[in-house]
Amino acid sequence: MVVWAWPPTARQMAVSGGVFVFGASLFGIGAYFSYANVAPQQELQKARKEILRDYLKKRFGD
Template sequence: MVFFMSYPPTRRQLVVSVGFFAAGVSLFVAGAYLSLANISPQQARVKARNDFVKDRIRKWLDD
């Protein structure tokens, strides 16, 4: 590790590092966008499931 940090990075190494960083950021942004774009159907499924469970429990307790 000491050998690696002993010399400053070359121009090519900096370009590759910036490229990998940009690729990682773009993947992160794409994942966040897809997660937020699909949140309303997920929320609807959770609400429907919760309503179903509540109705079943109410029916079970009332009988």
């Protein structure tokens, strides 16, 4: 833990708060886009799995 030699100024506290809010908003935006893109990614994975399964069946038989 950091012990300051002097108390932070109001401007330093405001900048620290702004940086915290900015970081939290970036985290929230990332979580939103991650959740919003789950279904398309699952569909792509399913399509890849089917293509691989079809290839393996063609190549090696049932």
